[in-house]
Structure formats: structure tokens, C-alpha cells
Amino acid sequence: xxxxxxxxxxxxxxxxxxxxxxxxxxxxxxxxxxxxxxxxxxxxxxxxxxxxxxxxxxxxxxxxxxxxxxxxxxxxxxxxxxxxxxxxxxxxxxxxxxxxxxxxxxxxxxxxxxxxxxxxxxxxxxxxxxxxxxxxxxxxxxxxxxxxxxxxxxxxxxxxxxxxxxxxxxxxxxxxxxxxxxxxxxxxxxxxxxxxxxxxxxxxxxxxxxxxxxxxxxxxxxxxxxxxxxxxxxxxxxxxxxxxxxxxxxxxxxxxxxxxxxxxxxxxxxxxxxxxxxxxxxxxxxxxxxxxxxxxxxxxxxxxxxxxxxxxxxxxxxxxxxxxxxxxxxxxxxxxxxxxxxxxxxxxxxxxxxxxxxxxxxxxxxxxxxxxxxxxxxxxxxxxxxxxxxxxxxxxxxxxxxxxxxxxxxxxxxxxxxxxxxxxxxxxxxxxxxxxxxxxxxxxxxxxxxxxxxxx
Amino acid sequence: xxxxxxxxxxxxxxxxxxxxxxxxxxxxxxxxxxxxxxxxxxxxxxxxxxxxxxxxxxxxxxxxxxxxxxxxxxxxxxxxxxxxxxxxxxxxxxxxxxxxxxxxxxxxxxxxxxxxxxxxxxxxxxxxxx
Numbered sequence: 001x002x003x004x005x006x007x008x009x010x011x012x013x014x015x016x017x018x019x020x021x022x023x024x025x026x027x028x029x030x031x032x033x034x035x036x037x038x039x040x041x042x043x044x045x046x047x048x049x050x051x052x053x054x055x056x057x058x059x060x061x062x063x064x065x066x067x068x069x070x071x072x073x074x075x076x077x078x079x080x081x082x083x084x085x086x087x088x089x090x091x092x093x094x095x096x097x098x099x100x101x102x103x104x105x106x107x108x109x110x111x112x113x114x115x116x117x118x119x120x121x122x123x124x125x126x127x128x129x130x131x132x133x134x135x136x137x138x139x140x141x142x143x144x145x146x147x148x149x150x151x152x153x154x155x156x157x158x159x160x161x162x163x164x165x166x167x168x169x170x171x172x173x174x175x176x177x178x179x180x181x182x183x184x185x186x187x188x189x190x191x192x193x194x195x196x197x198x199x200x201x202x203x204x205x206x207x208x209x210x211x212x213x214x215x216x217x218x219x220x221x222x223x224x225x226x227x228x229x230x231x232x233x234x235x236x237x238x239x240x241x242x243x244x245x246x247x248x249x250x251x252x253x254x255x256x257x258x259x260x261x262x263x264x265x266x267x268x269x270x271x272x273x274x275x276x277x278x279x280x281x282x283x284x285x286x287x288x289x290x291x292x293x294x295x296x297x298x299x300x301x302x303x304x305x306x307x308x309x310x311x312x313x314x315x316x317x318x319x320x321x322x323x324x325x326x327x328x329x330x331x332x333x334x335x336x337x338x339x340x341x342x343x344x345x346x347x348x349x350x351x352x353x354x355x356x357x358x359x360x361x362x363x364x365x366x367x368x369x370x371x372x373x374x375x376x377x378x379x380x381x382x383x384x385x386x387x388x389x390x391x392x393x394x395x396x397x398x399x400x401x402x403x404x405x406x407x408x409x410x411x412x413x414x415x416x417x418x419x420x421x422x423x424x425x426x427x428x429x430x431x432x433x434x435x436x437x438x439x440x441x442x443x444x445x446x447x448x449x450x451x452x453x454x455x456x
Numbered sequence: 457x458x459x460x461x462x463x464x465x466x467x468x469x470x471x472x473x474x475x476x477x478x479x480x481x482x483x484x485x486x487x488x489x490x491x492x493x494x495x496x497x498x499x500x501x502x503x504x505x506x507x508x509x510x511x512x513x514x515x516x517x518x519x520x521x522x523x524x525x526x527x528x529x530x531x532x533x534x535x536x537x538x539x540x541x542x543x544x545x546x547x548x549x550x551x552x553x554x555x556x557x558x559x560x561x562x563x564x565x566x567x568x569x570x571x572x573x574x575x576x577x578x579x580x581x582x583x584x585x586x
Contacts, residue, residue, distance in 0.1 A: 021510045024560055026524060042560040045528030053531050058553030060562050 030126030036119060038064030038075065050110060050126050054096070063124060070094050071112065081116060088114040088122070093129065109133045136214055156259050160252035161236070165189050165203045168252045177260055179225035189256055192234075194223045207254060210236045222258065231262040278352040280330060281337030289351030293361045293411050296349075297404070304406030308362040308370035311418040312377075312399035315430040317356040320393060328388050329356075332395055335386045343377045359418075367403030367435055374399045374433045382431060396431035398422060403436075417441075465583040471549070471570040474500075474579060488582030492521045494542075505582060510559045521580075528557055529580065534569060538578055541571045548578075556582065 024031070030047035034040050039062050051066045052058075060066055064075045071094045081088045094110040107128040115123045157177035160168040167174075167189060170182040178184075178192055190198045197220070210216045215237040222232040235257045276288035284292070293309075300307055314320070314336060321329040333356060340350045340358060349361040362370050378397055385392035400421025402414050417436040425434040434440075463473060465487040474482070474489065482489055483503035491500030498521050501513045522530040529535055533552060541548035548571035556563050568581040 018511060018515065021559060022515055025509075025511075025557075026527070028527075040562045043557045043562050044560055045526060045557045048528035048555055048557050048562075049531050052528070052555060053533055055555075058555070059564060060555035061564075 030124070032063055032124040032126065033117075034063045034122045034124065036078070036122065038062040038078075038122075041121070047124075047126055050107060050128060063122075067094065067112075070096055070110075074112075074114075078114070078116070078122065083116070085116050085118055088116055093133070156257050159189065159256040159258065160239075161189055161207075161254040161256055162250050163207075163253040164249075165207050165254070166250075167191070168250070177258055178222075181225070184225075189236075192222050192232075192258060194221050194229060197221065197223075206236055210238055210254060214238070219261075222260075230260050232258055233261050234258045278337075281334055281352050283337045283341060283358070284349055284351035286351065286353050289349055289353055289359055289361065290411070292349045292351075296361060296363050297409075297411055297414075300404070300406045305364050306366045306403055306405055307414075308365040308367050308401060308403040309414045309418045310360040310362070310370050310374050310399050310401050311353075311415070311422045312358050312360070312374065312397050313422060313426070314356040315396045315398055315426075320395070324388060324391075324393060328393060331388045332386055332393055336381065336395070336397070339377060339380055339384075343380065344373060359415075365403075367401055370401045370403065371433060371435055374401060378431065378433055398425040398430050399433045400425055401433060401435045465566065465568060465581055466551075470568070470581070471547075471572050471575065471579065474570075475575065475577065490521065490526070490580045490582070491577045492580075493578075494576045496521050498525055499577060500579075508556075508558045508563075508582070526556075526580070529567075534567065534580070537569055538571055545573050547572050553585065 024044050027044055028046060030050050031042075031044045032040060032047045033042040040060065043060070048060060051060055051063075054070060055066060064078075067074055071092070077088055090113050092112045092114075094112055096108055096110065108130040109128075111127050111129040113125040115125075117123055157173045158171065159174055162168050165188050167185050167187055170180070170185050174180055174184065180191070184191060188200075188203050190200070190203050206216050206218070215235055217233065217235050219233045220231070221229050222234070223229050236254050238254055239252055276284060278285045296307060314332060317329065317332070320332055324331075333352070336358070337350075337352065340360065344350055344360055344362070347363055348365075349363075351359050351361075353359045360370075360374075362373075378399065382396050385394050387393075400418045400423070402417035402421060404414055417440070420440040421434040421436040424440055425432045428434065463470070463477075463485060467473065474491070477485075479500075479502075482500060485502055485504060488505030488508055489500060489502040490498060490505055493499050498516050498519055501516050506513055506516075516525050519525050522535045533554070537548060537550060548569055551566055551568045554565050554567045556565050564585040566583045566585055568579075568583075570579040570581065
């Protein structure tokens with residue numbers, strides 16, 4: 001062979017071509033290109049691996065023929081697809097006729113996506129999804145889940161629904177939770193909803209979603225036979241072994257679990273408050289603040305944007321406590337909490353992070369913006385004395401502002417800087433706001449008035 | 457040379473005779489030959505097969521057959537037949553109609569699957585159907 005440049009180029013091209021061919025040979029997913037009539041133009045090995053066992057005659061020349069026995073609707077789907085190009089089906093599950101003697105290696109379910117390239121060509125992607133489908137089934141059949149439901153049966157109504165969502169059978173749990181008698185059998189499950197709370201289409205939508213996802217959960221008002229309402233959580237899941245093509249259409253196809261959680265609704269809300277609210281002032285507590293701040297700064301790292309932090313502190317709070325007692329101090333803190341919430345935006349996180357110390361996290365706000373709001377609050381507090389037991393308590397606040405441009409600033413640093421600025425405001429005579437500057441970073445070693453709150 | 461010209465895809469008791477052919481003679485056969493060892497790694501790959509598939513031997517030799525070379529054969533029709541024969545310690549000599557995806561074109565072929573209990577090397581032979 002001559003060693004000319006031309007030959008070297010041709011050799012490179014041949015090697016590249018071979019690598020491409022091998023790439024397609026090894027792709028762990030089936031790829032097929034066909035003519036409009038399904039005749040196979042190009043096909044990779046995994047397609048043959050998946051399709052050959054379905055061919056009684058040992059041939060594989062037309063995709064529609066190849067899938068005729070397991071997906072007879074395919075040709076029709078393509079014929080009905082009138083747009084010039086686009087997805088004819090996306091992840092269509094094709095259930096193969098399993099249970100043969102050779103089933104050990106045979107896939108049970110194929111997933112098929114079919115893309116119309118133009119009037120003359122289709123591109124298909126095939127994969128064996130038996131394992132995923134099996135796992136999903138197993139999840140649905142999960143014994144532990146069913147046991148959990150059955151052992152606390154007094155709390156639930158267990159309702160079997162047919163493929164159209166009609167109640168199949170009556171049982172005592174239905175009577176206990178909903179007050180319905182056996183006459184409810186044959187009625188769509190919308191009978192458990194308040195009038196106009198669910199449409200006929202939504203009844204079907206939910207069944208469809210349950211099919212797609214394995215279950216559907218939903219919480220809201222439900223209605224008993226006598227018209228009274230209760231708050232419920234409900235779950236619909238398809239019965240594991242139901243097969244719509246073979247089973248009785250009036251037989252059970254879904255399981256509806258209806259749980260009365262009216263008494264828990266308030267409990268859930270209370271628990272949420274206990275966990276995330278400061279009991280005295282009603283603003284967020286430290287835990288809620290740090291969770292929210294961490295989350296905001298994480299989002300910040302993904303999409304950098306300014307974030308500001310204000311730390312503020314009631315001036316001479318000890319003096320107020322001494323003069324008016326702790327109830328006076330509490331009244332001051334409650335009032336300060338109210339003014340904070342009224343002054344800052346709803347999106348800002350206002351929290352009590354120490355005895356008389358508050359923090360406000362301002363998402364998408366610059367230091368200047370935060371300074372302006374904090375200044376407004378400072379003036380408001382200084383102008384409005386707090387009424388307590390017929391008397392007036394004068395109050396001023398000091399605050400420090402720090403801001404992040406969204407790059408390279410963690411919460412700890414932001415808190416430390418805001419605290420340094422607050423310390424400066426106190427040192428400079430109180431009733432004032434300071435913004436953090438690098439000069440504040442290395443102050444004379446003095447113990448800070450407000451130690452940086454440790455992360456919870 | 458003589459042996460090679462005489463051997464055809466349908467020659468009886470072919471396993472034994474293939475084992476005796478060196479690489480050159482294997483290359484002269486007019487059907488495709490893929491030999492693989494007990495670990496299913498390809499150890500023989502003749503020119504006919506190489507040209508049909510568009511792959512040179514270095515890309516194929518030493519690779520596991522059913523996952524890295526011919527995943528299209530990884531089903532009950534081919535791979536499992538070899539497994540069953542291995543598990544049961546029996547000989548295998550089956551010929552089946554199949555479609556290979558040579559250079560991504562569907563090609564009708566006959567496959568002959570050969571295994572002998574005493575031999576580590578097993579063969580898939582490939583002949584085009586007309």
C-alpha cells in the first residue's frame with residue numbers, strides 16, 4: 001500500500017467508520033429506522049436481540065410485522081399520525097406473551113418510542129423494561145404497605161373500584177368512615193366528594209394517573225352519606241394482578257383507601273408551628289431560619305444572585321427588662337416581631353435567633369436594598385413607643401447588614417460579617433445601621449456583643 | 457488448503473475439523489466463523505465474518521461475545537442454547553434461521569451453533585440466506 005497522504009486520510013476515515021459501526025453495535029438500546037410501511041432500513045443488534053424471539057419465521061424485515069402479534073395497533077397509530085413529523089409514541093409499553101418454556105432469558109415488557117422523521121421514514125427506540133416494570137409491580141404489591149393499612153383498619157375505608165371507578169363491594173369500613181350503605185355499590189367514587197368537587201373527567205384522570213405512577217395520593221374535603229364533610233387523605237392504586245384485557249370489567253381493578261384526618265389537620269399545623277416558629281414572637285425560629293438560609297444560599301450557588309442578611313438587636317434590652325420586668329421585655333419583643341414582619345417583604349425570612357436578636361434573610365436583595373428597609377424599620381421603632389400596662393416603653397434598635405453577590409459566600413461568613421457590622425453599630429452609639437466593610441473584618445480584639453449563632 | 461476448500465457451512469461433525477484449522481485456513485472459508493471460549497470471550501474470528509460485520513479482528517478478539525460483540529445473539533435462541541449445552545454437558549449442533557444486523561442492515565442468515573463437551577471452544581457459524 002502506498003504511504004501517500006491520501007491513503008493515510010482514507011485509513012483514518014476507515015478506522016473512524018469502524019469505530020462508529022462498533023459504537024452502534026454496542027449501544028445497549030435498540031435502534032431501528034424504517035420506511036413508512038415499516039420496512040427496516042437500518043437496525044442495530046439489540047433490536048434483533050429483542051425482536052428475533054418474536055418472529056415465528058426467523059425473518060426481521062418489517063418492524064410492524066415484527067411487532068404484529070404484540071402491538072397490533074402500531075401500524076394504525078402511524079397511519080393516524082397526520083403531522084409531518086414528530087413522536088408517534090413515547091415509551092409505549094409492549095407486553096410480550098411471557099410464560100413460555102424459554103422465559104428465563106426472555107423479556108416480558110418492551111418499551112417502544114417511535115419518531116416520525118418525515119413522510120418516508122420512522123425511527124424507533126426499543127428497550128427491555130421488564131425489570132423496571134417488575135420492580136414497580138413489586139412496590140405496589142409491597143406487603144408491608146398493605147399490612148400497615150390493614151392493621152389500623154379502623155381509621156380507613158377500604159373501597160374496591162372497578163375499571164371505571166365504580167364501587168364494587170360494600171364493607172363495614174365504608175359504612176364506618178362514610179356512612180354509606182350497600183346502596184353505594186355501582187356508584188362512581190365521586191360519591192365521596194362534596195358536590196361539584198370532582199368532575200367525571202377527573203374521576204378518570206385519577207385512575208389513569210394511578211395506572212401510570214402506581215398510585216395517586218390526594219388530600220381534601222370529602223362528604224359522608226348524610227352530607228357532612230370531613231378532611232381526608234385518599235390513595236388510589238391499581239390492583240397488582242388486574243389485567244384489563246382478560247379480567248371482568250365489573251370486577252375490582254383499583255383499591256381506594258380513604259382516611260379521615262380531620263382531627264390531624266390542626267395537629268399537623270400545630271406541629272409545624274412548634275417546629276419552625278418562635279413561641280413568643282411568632283416569627284421563624286433559629287431552626288427555620290438556618291434551614292431557609294442554607295436553602296437560599298444553595299440555590300444561590302446554582303444561579304448566583306445577591307442575597308442580604310440583616311442582624312438586629314434591641315438596644316439596652318437589659319435595662320428594659322430591669323425596669324418593666326420580663327413581661328415588659330416580652331411585650332417589646334412581640335411588638336418588634338410584628339414591626340419586622342410588617343416592614344420586610346413576605347419573601348424575606350424574619351427570625352428570632354437569640355434573646356433580643358433577630359435576623360432577616362433577604363433573597364435577591366443587595367446590601368443597599370437591605371440597608372434601606374432596615375433604616376425604615378429603625379425609624380419606625382424609634383418613633384413608636386410600645387404600650388405596656390398603661391405606660392410607654394421607648395425602644396431603639398441597632399442593625400448590621402451584610403450581603404453576598406452570590407459567589408463564594410457561605411452562611412457562616414455572612415452571619416459573621418452582619419454581626420461585625422452590628423457590633424460596629426452598637427459601638428458607634430446605637431440606634432443606627434451599619435453595613436459591613438472589609439475594615440470591620442479585623443477589629444481590635446474585643447469579645448463581640450452578639451456571638452455569632454452557631455449552626456443548629 | 458485442501459481441507460479449507462472442502463469444508464462448507466453444512467459439513468457434518470464440523471466442530472472437530474474447525475479446531476484443526478489455523479487462522480489462515482479459517483480465513484479462506486466462505487462462511488463466517490466466530491469461536492469463543494468457556495468465558496464466552498471471542499478467540500477465533502475469520503475474514504468472512506470480519507468483512508460482513510465491518511469490524512477488524514483486533515476490535516473483537518478477547519471481547520465477550522454476547523455483550524460486546526454480538527449482543528443480538530444474547531437471547532434464548534442462541535446464547536441460552538449454548539448455556540444449556542454447557543450446563544448439561546451435552547453437544548450442540550443446531551442450525552437456525554436468524555437475522556443479523558450487519559453494518560446495521562438486516563441480513564437473513566443461517567446460524568449453526570456448535571459445542572462439544574470436551575472442548576472449551578464453541579462456534580457460531582454464519583451463512584447468508586438467499
